[in-house]
Amino acid sequence: xxxxxxxxxxxxxxxxxxxxxxxxxxxxxxxxxxxxxxxxxxxxxxxxxxxxxxxxxxxxxxxxxxxxxxxxxxxxxxxxxxxxxxxxxxxxxxxxxxxxxxxxxxxxxxxxxxxxxxxxxxxxxxxxxxxxxxxxxxxxxxxxxxxxxxxxxxxxxxxxxxxxxxxxxxxxxxxxxxxxxxxxxxxxxxxxxxxxxxxxxxxxxxxxxxxxxxxxxxxxxxxxxxxxxxxxxxxxxxxxxxxxxxxxxxxxxxxxxxxxxxxxxxxxxxxxxxxxxxxxxxxxxxxxxxxxxxxxxxxxxxxxxxxxxxxxxxxxxxxxxxxxxxxxxxxxxxxxxxxxxxxxxxxxxxxxxxxxxxxxxxxxxxxxxxxxxxxxxxxxxxxxxxxxxxxxxxxxxxxxxxxxxxxxxxxxxxxxxxxxxxxxxxxxxxxxxxxxxxxxxxxxxxxxxxxxxxxxxxxxxxxxxxxxxxxxxxxxxxxxx
Amino acid sequence: xxxxxxxxxxxxxxxxxxxxxxxxxxxxxxxxxxxxxxxxxxxxxxxxxxxxxxxxxxxxxxxxxxxxxxxxxxxxxxxxxxxxxxxxxxxxxxxxxxxxxxxxxxxxxxxxxxxxxxxxxxxxxxxxxxxxxxxxxxxxxxxxxxxxxxxxxxxxxxxxxxxxxxxxxxxxxxxxxxxxxxxxxxxxxxxxxxxxxxxxxxxxxxxxxxxxxxxxxxxxxxxxxxxxxxxxxxxxxxxxxxxxxxxxxxxxxxxxxx
Ligand SMILES: Nc1ncnc2c1ncn2[C@@H]1O[C@H](COP(=O)(O)OP(=O)(O)OP(=O)(O)O)[C@@H](O)[C@H]1O
Ligand SMILES: [Mg+2]
Numbered sequence: 088x089x090x091x092x093x094x095x096x097x098x099x100x101x102x103x104x105x106x107x108x109x110x111x112x113x114x115x116x117x118x119x120x121x122x123x124x125x126x127x128x129x130x131x132x133x134x135x136x137x138x139x140x141x142x143x144x145x146x147x148x149x150x151x152x153x154x155x156x157x158x159x160x161x162x163x164x165x166x167x168x169x170x171x172x173x174x175x176x177x178x179x180x181x182x183x184x185x186x187x188x189x190x191x192x193x194x195x196x197x198x199x200x201x202x203x204x205x206x207x208x209x210x211x212x213x214x215x216x217x218x219x220x221x222x223x224x225x226x227x228x229x230x231x232x233x234x235x236x237x238x239x240x241x242x243x244x245x246x247x248x249x250x251x252x253x254x255x256x257x258x259x260x261x262x263x264x265x266x267x268x269x270x271x272x273x274x275x276x277x278x279x280x281x282x283x284x285x286x287x288x289x290x291x292x293x294x295x296x297x298x299x300x301x302x303x304x305x306x307x308x309x310x311x312x313x314x315x316x317x318x319x320x321x322x323x324x325x326x327x328x329x330x331x332x333x334x335x336x337x338x339x340x341x342x343x344x345x346x347x348x349x350x351x352x353x354x355x356x357x358x359x360x361x362x363x364x365x366x367x368x369x370x371x372x373x374x375x376x377x378x379x380x381x382x383x384x385x386x387x388x389x390x391x392x393x394x395x396x397x398x399x400x401x402x403x404x405x406x407x408x409x410x411x412x413x414x415x416x417x418x419x420x421x422x423x424x425x426x427x428x429x430x431x432x433x434x435x436x437x438x439x440x441x442x443x444x445x446x447x448x449x450x451x452x453x454x455x456x457x458x459x460x461x462x463x464x465x466x467x468x469x470x471x472x473x474x475x476x477x478x479x480x481x482x483x484x485x486x487x488x489x490x491x492x493x494x495x496x497x498x499x500x501x502x503x504x505x506x507x508x509x510x511x512x513x514x515x516x517x518x519x520x521x522x523x524x525x526x527x528x529x530x531x532x533x534x535x536x537x538x539x540x541x542x543x544x545x546x547x548x549x550x551x552x553x554x555x556x557x558x559x560x561x562x563x564x565x566x567x568x
Numbered sequence: 569x570x571x572x573x574x575x576x577x578x579x580x581x582x583x584x585x586x587x588x589x590x591x592x593x594x595x596x597x598x599x600x601x602x603x604x605x606x607x608x609x610x611x612x613x614x615x616x617x618x619x620x621x622x623x624x625x626x627x628x629x630x631x632x633x634x635x636x637x638x639x640x641x642x643x644x645x646x647x648x649x650x651x652x653x654x655x656x657x658x659x660x661x662x663x664x665x666x667x668x669x670x671x672x673x674x675x676x677x678x679x680x681x682x683x684x685x686x687x688x689x690x691x692x693x694x695x696x697x698x699x700x701x702x703x704x705x706x707x708x709x710x711x712x713x714x715x716x717x718x719x720x721x722x723x724x725x726x727x728x729x730x731x732x733x734x735x736x737x738x739x740x741x742x743x744x745x746x747x748x749x750x751x752x753x754x755x756x757x758x759x760x761x762x763x764x765x766x767x768x769x770x771x772x773x774x775x776x777x778x779x780x781x782x783x784x785x786x787x788x789x790x791x792x793x794x795x796x797x798x799x800x801x802x803x804x805x806x807x808x809x810x811x812x813x814x815x816x817x818x819x820x821x822x823x824x825x826x
Contacts, residue, residue, distance in 0.1 A: 515622075520658045522642040523618050523651075524668070524728065525675035534671055538662030538711065 116173035122146060124172050125273050131173065132242050135249060145262035145272030152266045158429040159458040159490055160398055162371070170336060172274045172307070231289070236320075237282040238293050241309050244280035251282055255313050259342040259377045259406070267338040267400075268375040275309035275340070283318040283349070292548055294323040308339040314349035316382065321352040323551055335360075335370045337396075343378030345385035347409065351378060352388045354547050356555050358562075359395035364453075366425030369397025376403035380412030380438075388415040389432065390546045392555040394562045397426060402460065404433035407441035407469075414443040417543040419555075421536075421562055422455030422487070431461035431492075436469040436502070445476040448540050451487035452563070458490040465502040472502045480510040481539050483532070483563075533560035569634045571596045571767050572617075572736055577628035579616055586612045588792035589628070594736070597764040601778055601803060602771045604789035605811050610771045611655055613789070614740045617769075618652040619645050632736065647679035649735030653725035653742045655771075660712040665724070668712045669694060669731055676732060697730040701757050718745035726757045733761070738769045743777040755780030775807035788814055 116127060125146050129139040154162070231238050237248060244252050262272035283289050314320055324341075337359070343351050353376075362369025372395075378387035389403035405414025416432035434443035443463065451457040463474045480489030491508050513535055521531035537544065537556050544552050570593045577590040586609050594600055604610055616623050617630060619642035630637040637645060660668065673693070674684040685693065698705055701723045713721050722742050729737050739758070743751055758768060758781050770781060778786070778800060786802040787794045788811070796802065796814055806814075 514658070517658050517660055519618075519620055519642060520654065520660070521668075521671075523646050523654075524672035524732070525643050525646040525679070526671055527641075527643050527675075530671060530675070534663055534668070535660060538660055541662035 116171050118169050118171045120167050120170070120172060120274070128173050128274055128276065132245070134245055137253060138245060141257070141262065142273050142275075145269050146274075148263045149266065149269035149273055152263075152269055154266045155400075158400055158460070159456065159492070160400060160427045160429050162398055165336060165371070167270075173276055231291075234287050234290070235284040236287060236289055237280065239280055241275070241278040241280050241311070244311075248280070248282070251313065252280065252311070255311055255342070255344055256309075257342075259344060259379045260340050260375050265375060267373040268340050271307045271309060271338050271340045271375070275307045278309035278311075278339070280310070281312040281320060281322060283312075283314045283320045285315040286317045287315075288318065289320040292321045292323050292551075294325070306335070306337050306339070308337075308341075310339070310341040311344075312342070312351055312353070313344045314346065314351050314385075316346045317348040318346075319350045319352075321354070321548060323354050323356075323548065325356040325358070325551070325554070337370055337372050337374070339374045339376075341374070341376040341403075343387055345378065345380050345382060345387050345412075347382030348384045349382060350386040350388075353378070353390070353403070354551055355389075355391040355393075356547075356551060356558060357391065357393045357395050357399075358558055360397075361395050361424065361426050362397040364424050366397065369426075370395065372396035372399045372401060374401045376401065377406065377433075378404070378414075379406040380409050380414060380441075382412070383409040383438070384411045385409050386413040386415070388413075388417070388546070390415075390417040390543060391419070391430075392540075392543070392547070392558065393418070393420040393428060393430060394558055396428070399426075399428040399430050401430045402432055404435070405443065406435045406437065407443065407472075408437045409441075410438040411440045412438055413441070416443075416445045416447070416461075417546045418446070418459075419448045419450070419540040419543045419559070420457055420459075421450040421452075421559060422457045423452040423562065424455060425453065426455040426457075428456070429458045429460055431459045433462040433464065434474060436463075436465045436472040436474070439468070439470040439472075441469055441472050443472075443474045445474070445478070446542055447476075447478045448543055449478070449480040449489050450483070450536055450539065450559075451480070451489050452483035454486045456488045456490070458492060460492040460494075462494040462496065463504060464496040465499050465504070467498045469499050470501050472499065474502070474504045476504075476506045478506075478508045479539070480508075481536065482510065482512050529563065533563050536560075536563060570594060570631070571598075571633060572769070573629075573631040573634075575629045575631075577613075577616070577630060578626045579612065579623045580626055581612075581623050585626070586623075586792055587616070590789075590792075590794055592787065592794060594767045594769060596735075596767055598784045599762065599768045599770060599781060601781075601783040601786045601800075602769060602789055602794075603773065603786060603803065603806055608789045609792045610789050611740055614652055614655075614738045614769075614771060617645075617736075617738055618642060618650060643675070646732075646734075647676050649733075649766075651729050651732055651734035651737045653722070653729060653737065653739040655740040655744075657713050657721045657725055659714045659716075661714055663712050664709050665712050666694065666708040669708075669728060672728070673731060693731060697727055700730050700760060701727045702753050703727055719747060719750045722746055723750060723754060726754050730757060730761055733766075735766050736769065737761075737766070738771070740771045741773065742770075743772050743774060751777065752780060775803040778803045790814065790818075 122143060125142050129142055260268050262269055281293055312322060343353060345351050359370035359372060380387055387405050393399055403416060407414050414434050420428045420430050422428050432445055445461055447459045449457040449459055459478045461476060465472045478491050482489055489510055493506055517535060518531050536559055544555055547555055572594040574590050574592040577587050579587040590613060602610055625638055670690055677684060694708060695705060703723055713724060716724060722745060725742060742754060746754060783800050786798055786800060788796040795818055
């Protein structure tokens with residue numbers, strides 16, 4: 088092996104830094120999926136009858152569906168009967184403050200460098216921490232309450248704001264949308280709900296840190312964000328998972344709804360356990376994320392930094408229904424070892440003068456496969472729609488793959504569509520330049536990769552961008568400082 | 569002990585011998601100029617000193633403060649105090665000059681067992697050195713060399729040199745592409761940095777630079793060998809007469825050191 092190959096090998100093969108298992112008491116349902124399971128979950132959460140019916144309908148649909156197979160992924164068959172569909176940390180009593188939270192949980196967050204206390208004090212971020220399936224703690228609720236902003240767990244929303252949930256749940260991602268969305272609709276355990284009333288600019292970033300924490304437990308989050316007329320919200324989602332050998336299925340659904348002049352910014356840093364060097368273990372991340380720009384001049388912006396998961400199947404999309412609405416997708420996906428990612432977006436232009444922008448940066452190392460898949464669809468009535476797409480791939484080594492699958496479906500001749508794509512390797516001369524200035528190859532590589540991703544990283548809120556930058560470096564470094 | 573000592577250095581690339589027995593000794597406090605026609609091996613020599621891996625050293629040695637330089641990785645050489653101002657500085661998209669320099673400075677500090685510089689001190693250091701090469705601080709937030717003019721790239725090299733304070737700086741045609749004002753600025757920067765503890769190896773085609781940076785010695789590199797060495801007057805001779813007379817002298821078997 089040449090020296091460069093060796094470095095790339097080391098860089099690509101670094102151990103997962105966040106691999107540990109915490110010992111929070113679990114309350115876990117035995118594996119298996121049937122109508123009974125759906126009844127159990129719904130009952131456990133004291134749900135109203137309509138929601139149980141909604142779930143059952145989704146379940147019956149799901150039975151008739153098959154997993155999608157068009158993506159550029161090799162997915163081993165999943166035995167849905169071997170998965171446990173409910174798991175909750177047992178709160179000893181109702182929690183009023185962080186002091187009452189399981190110290191083990193707090194320690195877990197500290198290991199991630201995202202101590203809730205610090206977050207609260209320093210950044211003014213309201214954190215709704217989700218461990219496994221049930222929200223453990225919600226902060227800043229009162230302050231948000233004064234403005235009429237609702238930010239709570241989905242279970243709580245179902246209890247406290249049933250009319251809103253009933254109105255919007257499944258509106259953007261119907262239960263029958265696809266195999267995994269149907270599964271999620273049947274068994275979703277918890278998630279987040281945010282509602283921003285008319286004209287309110289949410290003063291702080293709403294943030295949820297997800298963790299998968301129970302062996303053999305699938306996690307089915309459901310997130311719903313509604314931004315009323317003229318409102319604004321920035322939402323952060325981040326996650327890591329402990330190392331283990333069994334594959335863990337994650338099939339989340341996220342729905343965003345932006346009314347007239349509203350803006351939703353949704354940022355994700357995803358770092359689930361990717362499996363070991365040989366691809367054993369790791370999370371399967373099959374997510375349906377979609378937003379609708381329902382109102383005129385509304386805007387939805389997805390930003391994602393994806394470094395984790397064994398398999399990623401994810402296409403945060405925008406339906407641009409309102410005239411003059413804007414959809415954006417900024418993505419960095421880094422794959423290494425035997426990770427597979429098939430990710431991208433769909434921009435569906437329906438309204439007039441709608442605009443969309445797609446910036447995708449794929450970084451592949453090791454023997455990983457990294458695909459961008461994007462659809463730009465211009466409907467008949469979408470006069471003067473505009474799209475700009477740019478997909479750049481960076482390869483580290485020669486055993487990995489980068490693929491780009493842009494689809495275009497244009498039914499209106501006034502549309503202006505631009506697509507640019509590049510594939511490159513890190514140049515020897517750039518590496519040498521950095522090394523001549525005292526950086527070793529790993530550090531140089533991390534620096535160059537951060538530069539490559541900058542257009543996307545700068546779209547993240549400040550603190551998140553710093554974390555994401557570290558994450559990219561950590562994911563690539565052989566040794567972690 | 570010489571700061572840099574090169575003995576009978578032979579190097580090839582893809583089986584072609586480019587350096588054919590270089591001998592060179594640079595003491596602390598000295599400035600040496602290397603001149604020579606295109607393709608004679610000047611950049612190759614600079615690259616080998618800095619540690620570029622595609623060149624194969626087939627014979628000879630390079631000692632830096634008595635230690636074998638060829639044993640060290642490029643980054644280790646840099647941390648030990650070897651700096652190369654590139655003939656063609658590369659662009660690094662998305663990486664701000666400030667971030668780049670921060671990473672570089674902190675690596676060197678780590679090597680010396682020093683703590684990383686805090687943000688304010690780092691900023692102070694950069695601003696001070698920017699002033700030395702009369703560059704605007706807006707360069708700090710721009711991506712490394714991206715969209716820089718030819719002259720700005722060269723000045724950026726000297727700026728980095730000023731920040732890193734190397735013991736040995738090799739300047740590979742830092743003067744080419746500079747207008748006369750920029751040339752003075754660069755030369756002035758070098759002169760300010762020059763002291764009894766460091767040394768400069770200045771590769772250039774033009775005597776002009778040597779009006780401002782006055783060398784202790786001038787060497788002529790021809791076809792992979794140093795064929796003539798002299799004082800600063802040698803540069804004037806070369807300027808006036810070109811290289812042919814040296815080639816003729818060589819053929820006639822004249823002594824190689826004047
Ligand atoms: N990477 C390389 N691959 C092939 N040949 C090379 C390489 N690097 C240098 N050479 C060859 O070695 C010889 C010396 O090149 P070098 O760049 O050292 O010359 P130089 O003296 O710096 O010239 P100039 O004044 O034009 O900068 C040239 O013939 C060049 O083509
Ligand atoms: Mg040269």
